[in-house]
Amino acid sequence: MRPAQHHRRRPGGRLPGTGDWLYGRRPVLEALRARRRAIHELWLADSSVRHGADDDLVEMHRLAQAAGAICKTVARDEWKVLPEGANHQGVALRVGGYPYVGFETILQAVERDPSALVLILDHIEDPQNVGSLLRTADAAGVTGVVLPEDRAAGVTPAAVRASAGASEHLQVAHVVNLVRAIDALKKQNCWITGLDAGKDARPYQDIDYRGRCALVVGNEGEGLGRLVREHCDFIARLPMRGHVASLNAGVAGALAMYEVVRQRGS
Numbered sequence: 505m506r507p508a509q510h511h512r513r514r515p516g517g518r519l520p521g522t523g524d525w526l527y528g529r530r531p532v533l534e535a536l537r538a539r540r541r542a543i544h545e546l547w548l549a550d551s552s553v554r555h556g557a558d559d560d561l562v563e564m565h566r567l568a569q570a571a572g573a574i575c576k577t578v579a580r581d582e583w584k585v586l587p588e589g590a591n592h593q594g595v596a597l598r599v600g601g602y603p604y605v606g607f608e609t610i611l612q613a614v615e616r617d618p619s620a621l622v623l624i625l626d627h628i629e630d631p632q633n634v635g636s637l638l639r640t641a642d643a644a645g646v647t648g649v650v651l652p653e654d655r656a657a658g659v660t661p662a663a664v665r666a667s668a669g670a671s672e673h674l675q676v677a678h679v680v681n682l683v684r685a686i687d688a689l690k691k692q693n694c695w696i697t698g699l700d701a702g703k704d705a706r707p708y709q710d711i712d713y714r715g716r717c718a719l720v721v722g723n724e725g726e727g728l729g730r731l732v733r734e735h736c737d738f739i740a741r742l743p744m745r746g747h748v749a750s751l752n753a754g755v756a757g758a759l760a761m762y763e764v765v766r767q768r769g770s
Contacts, residue, residue: 523542523544523598523599523600523601524541524598524599524600524601524602524660524661524664525596525597525598525599525661526596526597526599526661526664526665527591527592527593527595527596527597527661527665528591528592528593528595528665529560529564529593529594529595530668530669531661531664531665531667531668531669531672532546532564532595532596532597532669533560533563533564533669534668534669534670534672534673535597535599535664535669535672536563536564536567536568536571536597537567537672538672538673539567539571540603540672541599541600541601541602541603541672542599542600543567543568543571543572543573543597543599543600544573544574544598544599544600545573545574545575545576545597545598546564546565546568546573546574546575546576546595546596546597546598547576547578547582547595547596547597548561548564548565548575548576548577548578548594548595549577549578549580549594549595550577550578550579550580561595564595564597568597573597578596591665602658602659602660602664602671602676604659604676604677604678605648605675605676605677606677607650607677607678607679607685607688609648609675609677610622610647610648610650610675610677611688611689611692613647613648613675614647614648614689614692614694614716615692617647617716618715618716619714619715619716619768620647620648620692620694620716620717621644621645621646621647621713621716621717621718621719621761621764622646622647622648622649622650622689622694622717622718622719623637623641623646623648623649623650623718623719623721623757623761624649624650624682624685624686624696624718624719624720624721625637625649625650625651625652625656625720625721626652626682626698626720626721626722626723626728626729626732627652627655627656627722627723627726627729628656628657628721628722628723628724628753629655629656629657629723629724630657630724630753631657631660631662631663631666632662632663632666632754633657633666633724633752633753633754634651634657634658634659634660634663634666634667635662635663635664635665635666635667635668635671636666636667636754636755636757636758637649637721637753637754637757637758638659638663638666638667638670638671638674638676639666639667639668639670639671640754640757640758640761640762641670641674641761642667642670642671642673642674643670644761644762644764644765645765646674646761647675648674648675648676648677649674649675649676649677650676650677650679650682650685651676651677651678651679652678652679652680652681652682653678653679653680658678659671659676682729682732683731683732683735686718686720686732686735686736687735689716689718690737692716693715693716694716694717694718695713695715695716695717695718695737695738696717696718696720696735696736696737696738697711697713697717697718697719697720697736697737697738697739697740697760698719698720698722698728698732698733698736698738698739698740699719699720699721699722699728699739699740699741699742699756699757699760700722700727700728700733700739700740700741701727701741702739702741704739705739705740705741706738706739706740706741707740707741708740708741708742708759708760708763709763711738711740712767713763713764713767713768714767714768717764719757719760719761719764720732720736721753721756721757721760722753723753724752724753740760742756742759742760
C-alpha cells in the first residue's frame, strides 16, 4: 500500500467536505465493498501506515482508489474532529448520503419472492437500536426494511457503525405513512406480525411465518403505534419471566427474525 497524502486540520476543527463520515474498520470496509454510495475520501491513521498495513487496510486503500477517492494519512490529533466517543479504529471514510430505495422496489422484491421477509421499524429513535436491527436483518436474509420519514432514526453514521456495516448491503426504504405501506404489503399476500404485549398477543413461536411475512418492531418507549397495531394480522409477545417487563427493541427484533429463520429451516 502506498503512503497516503498527509492531511492538515482545517480551522475550527471541523471535518472537511460534505456528505457522511463513516468510521470504524468494518463499516468502512463494507461501504467500500458495497459501492452503493459515492466514495469521496479515505482517512487512515499514520500509525497504521508506519507499522505496516494489514489485509483489511490494504483492501480499503485499493477499493477507495478504484472508486476514485482521495486517500490520506492522518495524524493522531486530527481524529478529534470525529464525534465524541467515536471508535474509529484509525479509519474514516467520507461518502455520499445513504442510498435509500423507493418503497416500490421492496414491493417488487416481495412479489418475486414467495418467502420474502420485511422488517418494519415503527418510529424507533435510537440509532444504536436501528443499527442492531439492520445487522440482524442482513444476517437473517431480510428482503427489505421500511422506516418512517419522521420522528425516527434513519441510517445515520452511528447506525451504520452499530450495524457493523451491514446496512450498506440492505434495501431500506423511507415511507411517509407506515399504515399505507403495511396495506400495500398485504396486497402482496404478506402477513404482518407486530411485536407487542396485550391480551390479543400470542407467543411469538406460535405464529406461522412461512410464506411472505413482515415483522413490525415498535418504538422503544411506546411500542407499536395504535393504527399500526390495528393493521397487523397478528400480535406476537416474547416471554418475560424476570422483573423487567420489556426487551430492548434490537433484541426483541432479533429473536423474532430468527424465529422466522428457524421455522423456514435456515
